[in-house]
Amino acid sequence: MPNALVAGNWKMHGTAASAAQLASQLARQWADADAAEVIVFPPAVHIATVASVLVESSVAIGAQNLSQFESGAFTGEISAAMLVDLGCKYVLVGHSERRTVFGESSHCVAEKFVAAQAAGLIPILCVGETLQQRQQGQTMTVVADQIAAVVEQAGLDRVCDGVIAYEPVWAIGTGETASPQQAQQVHQGIRAQLGDAGIDTSLLYGGSVNGDNARQLFGQPDINGGLVGGASLEADSFLNIAQQLIEQQ
Ligand code: PEP
Numbered sequence: 001m002p003n004a005l006v007a008g009n010w011k012m013h014g015t016a017a018s019a020a021q022l023a024s025q026l027a028r029q030w031a032d033a034d035a036a037e038v039i040v041f042p043p044a045v046h047i048a049t050v051a052s053v054l055v056e057s058s059v060a061i062g063a064q065n066l067s068q069f070e071s072g073a074f075t076g077e078i079s080a081a082m083l084v085d086l087g088c089k090y091v092l093v094g095h096s097e098r099r100t101v102f103g104e105s106s107h108c109v110a111e112k113f114v115a116a117q118a119a120g121l122i123p124i125l126c127v128g129e130t131l132q133q134r135q136q137g138q139t140m141t142v143v144a145d146q147i148a149a150v151v152e153q154a155g156l157d158r159v160c161d162g163v164i165a166y167e168p169v170w171a172i173g174t175g176e177t178a179s180p181q182q183a184q185q186v187h188q189g190i191r192a193q194l195g196d197a198g199i200d201t202s203l204l205y206g207g208s209v210n211g212d213n214a215r216q217l218f219g220q221p222d223i224n225g226g227l228v229g230g231a232s233l234e235a236d237s238f239l240n241i242a243q244q245l246i247e248q249q
Contacts, residue, residue: 001200002199002200002201002202002203002224003036003037003202003224003225004035004036004037004202004224004225004245004246004249005036005037005038005039005163005202005204005224005225005226006036006037006038006039006225006226006228006238006241006242006245007039007040007041007062007090007092007124007165007204007225007226007227007228007232008038008039008040008041008228008229008232008233008238009041009064009092009095009206009227009228009229009232010022010040010041010042010043010046010064010232010233011043011064011097011229012043013043013233014042014043014046014233016045016046016049019042019043019046019049019050020046020049020050020053022040022233022234022235023040023042023049023050023053023054023059024053025235026038026040026054026057026059026235026238026239027053027054027057027058027059029235029236029239030057030058030059030239030242031058032058032242032246033058035246035249036225036242036245036246036249037060038058038059038060038238038239038242039059039060039061039062039089039090040054040059040060040061040062040232041061041062041063041064041090041092042061043064044063044064044065044078047061047063047083047086047087047088048086048087051086051087051088054087055087060089060090061087061088061089061090062088062089062090062091062092062121062122062124063078063083063086063088063090063091063092064091064092064095065078065091065092065093065095065098065112066078066079066080066083066091066093066112066115066116066121067079067080067112067115068108068111068112068114068115069115070115079115079119080115080116080118080119080120080121081119083119083121084119084120084121088121089121089122090121090122090123090124090163091112091116091121091122091123091124092123092124092126092165092227093109093112093113093116093123093124093125093126094106094109094112094113094125094126094127094146095126095167096126096128096167096169096172097172100169106145106146106149106150107149107153109125109146109149109150110149110150110152110153110154111153113125113150113153113154113159113162114153114154114158116162117154117158117161117162122161122162122163123162123163124162124163124164124165124204124227125146125147125150125159125162125163125164125165126165126167126206126227127142127143127146127147127164127165127166127167127190128142128143128146128166128167128168128169128171128172128206128207129142129143129168129169129170130142130169130170131169131170134168134170139168139186140186140189143166143186143189143190144189144190144193147159147164147190147193147194148193156194156195156197157197159194159198159201160194160197160198160200160201161201162201163201163202163203163204164190164201164202164203164204165203165204165205165206165227166183166186166187166190166203166204166205166206167205167206167207167227168182168186168207170207171206171207171208172206172207172208172229173208173229173230174207174208175208176207176208177207177208177209177213177217178205178207180216180217180219180220180223181220183205183217183220183223184220184221184222184223187203187205187220187222187223188221188222190203190222191203191222202224202225203222203223203224204223204224204225204226204227205217205220205223205225205226205227206226206227206228206229208229208230209226209227209228209231209241210230210231210237210241211231211237211240211241211244214226214240214241214244214245215244215247215248218244218245218248219248225245226241226245228241
């Protein structure tokens with residue numbers, strides 16, 4: 001059975017003080033780690049601060065990005081081993097903002113996926129189509145190609161050991177959400193692509209998840225949790241989403 005996960009992507013928001021405050025609210029209010037894993041992804045400069053607040057709590061920590069390289073002359077980059085050293089368990093790989101704003105190719109995303117697992121991190125591979133691709137009927141092909149690029153480098157079993165987040169680009173940060181049926185259709189396609197090896201792989205939906213739409217999305221058979229941006233910046237709204245996930249399991 002796939003693990004139920006709710007991941008909060010804080011993106012480039014907050015100060016060290018506000019990150020510590022949000023983390024301490026989550027640590028105080030969340031104790032149900034057996035029912036669902038709650039993970040936060042602070043900006044890299046706040047990971048150490050947040051990790052020190054979350055130590056011994058039921059909330060896990062991850063990074064929003066990593067370098068595909070192990071170490072060396074790569075100015076400004078952060079390696080997988082450094083993230084492990086800071087206490088990270090997870091890392092986002094191929095978030096649409098990395099792909100579109102920073103030009104990460106599917107090949108680069110696959111290298112990062114491999115680097116993350118080699119260091120012991122659990123990568124959350126983000127995939128999803130643009131509005132134009134959806135309108136042109138290319139959703140399933142785009143998503144399947146993004147996954148296939150990682151399978152080519154990492155192998156199917158290793159991809160299935162990670163987590164996959166389906167995030168339609170047109171729904172991220174826009175307030176527009178895929179309908180539960182639209183999301184389920186893509187999740188079902190991903191599950192089919194992974195085959196038997198992916199029966200236990202956690203598949204998350206992301207794209208303007210909030211307290212009003214979480215229940216229906218999480219009620220779909222192939223949706224095992226959510227990757228949440230805006231609604232993860234406030235403890236009550238984020239944990240309300242986590243609570244709704246538990247109730248739908
Ligand atoms: C995200 O950052 O991956 C995301 C889904 O953001 P939002 O929930 O704000 O759409």
